[in-house]
Amino acid sequence: MADMSAFRDAVGDWANGGPGGPASELAERLGVRTAVLLEGPSDLAAVEALAARRGRDLAAEGVCVVSMGGAMSIARYAGLLGPPGLGLRLAGLCDEREQGFYERGLKRARAPHRDFSVCVTDLEDELIRALGTERVEEVVRAEGDLRAWQTFLGQPAQHGRPQGQKLRRFLGTKKGRKIRYGRLLVEALRPEQVPAPLDDLLTGL
Numbered sequence: 001m002a003d004m005s006a007f008r009d010a011v012g013d014w015a016n017g018g019p020g021g022p023a024s025e026l027a028e029r030l031g032v033r034t035a036v037l038l039e040g041p042s043d044l045a046a047v048e049a050l051a052a053r054r055g056r057d058l059a060a061e062g063v064c065v066v067s068m069g070g071a072m073s074i075a076r077y078a079g080l081l082g083p084p085g086l087g088l089r090l091a092g093l094c095d096e097r098e099q100g101f102y103e104r105g106l107k108r109a110r111a112p113h114r115d116f117s118v119c120v121t122d123l124e125d126e127l128i129r130a131l132g133t134e135r136v137e138e139v140v141r142a143e144g145d146l147r148a149w150q151t152f153l154g155q156p157a158q159h160g161r162p163q164g165q166k167l168r169r170f171l172g173t174k175k176g177r178k179i180r181y182g183r184l185l186v187e188a189l190r191p192e193q194v195p196a197p198l199d200d201l202l203t204g205l
Contacts, residue, residue, distance in 0.1 A: 004059040007032060008066055015068075015076055020085070027086050033062035034205060035081040037074065037092035037116075041067045042171075043123050045182035047093075050194065050202055053187065063205055071098045075105030082111040091115040091205060093197055095122050115204060117197035124168050124178065126195035127185040133163040139181070139188050140170075148174075 007030055010023040026032075036058075038044050044067045051058050058065060068077050071094065081088045090111045094102040096118055106113050119126050128136050140149050152158065152170050161169075171178045186198075 004030060004032075004064050007064055011035075011064075011066060011077075011081065014080055015073065020080065023080075024086060027088070030059075031062045032064050032086075032088060034064070034089045034091060035077075035086075036063060036065045036201070036205070037077050037081075037090060038065065038067055039071050039093070039095070039098075039122075040069065040178075042178035042182035043067070043093055045179045046123055046127065046186045046198065047201065049183040049186040050198060054202065056202070056205075058205070061205070071095065071101060074102050075108055078106050078109035078111050082106075082109040084109055089115070091201060093117050093119060093123060093201060095119050097121075117200045117204075119195075119197045121168075123182070123195075123198065124171055124185075125164070126197060127182075127189070128164050128167050130193045130195045131185060131188055133167060135188060136167050136185065139184055140167075143180075143184065145177075 007023060007026040010026055014020045014023045036047060038047065044065050047065050048058070066077065066081075068074065074094075078090055079085055082090050090106070090109075092115070094116050099118055102116060103113050106116070131139075137149070140146060149170060152173065153166065158166050158169070171181050186194075
């Protein structure tokens with residue numbers, strides 16, 4: 001039986017030049033009504049973790065969370081999945097520095113920008129600020145990454161940087177780490193600590 005991951009894979013193939021038929025057929029079969037467009041897999045992990053914490057089954061609600069592989073892909077994905085393509089409602093997250101680029105891409109796809117929440121720097125930064133650096137370091141320690149973190153802190157390039165910036169950079173220094181911590185940091189949040197962009201996105205779906 002086809003599931004939402006099959007639709008997500010079909011969308012990725014379509015965005016990379018493959019046929020659109022499989023994605024269209026799966027969208028109809030699965031009752032997809034909304035596509036949440038995210039820059040990368042760490043954002044996807046965070047969104048899915050928060051949905052799970054809140055008891056939401058996004059797939060059952062007809063919501064597919066899609067990692068676009070970079071902000072520059074917004075126009076392509078919006079065109080395929082929005083009004084010019086499958087006609088799905090589009091929502092998502094974008095970084096403040098990319099906001100104008102998103103607005104232009106969504107405008108070309110005749111999709112409203114109001115359903116996209118804006119992070120000041122990026123979602124990792126939002127999560128670190130929401131938790132506080134001491135709590136994030138506790139998560140790093142609990143995950144067995146303390147030695148790697150201490151080695152990272154010893155690098156000359158990190159001297160003088162604010163602790164939050166160091167943590168954000170650390171999360172991106174090893175393949176897969178951002179994805180893992182996208183989930184872990186969301187799971188560490190108290191309900192009242194959920195960053196506004198992430199909360200607004202989930203609430204609006």
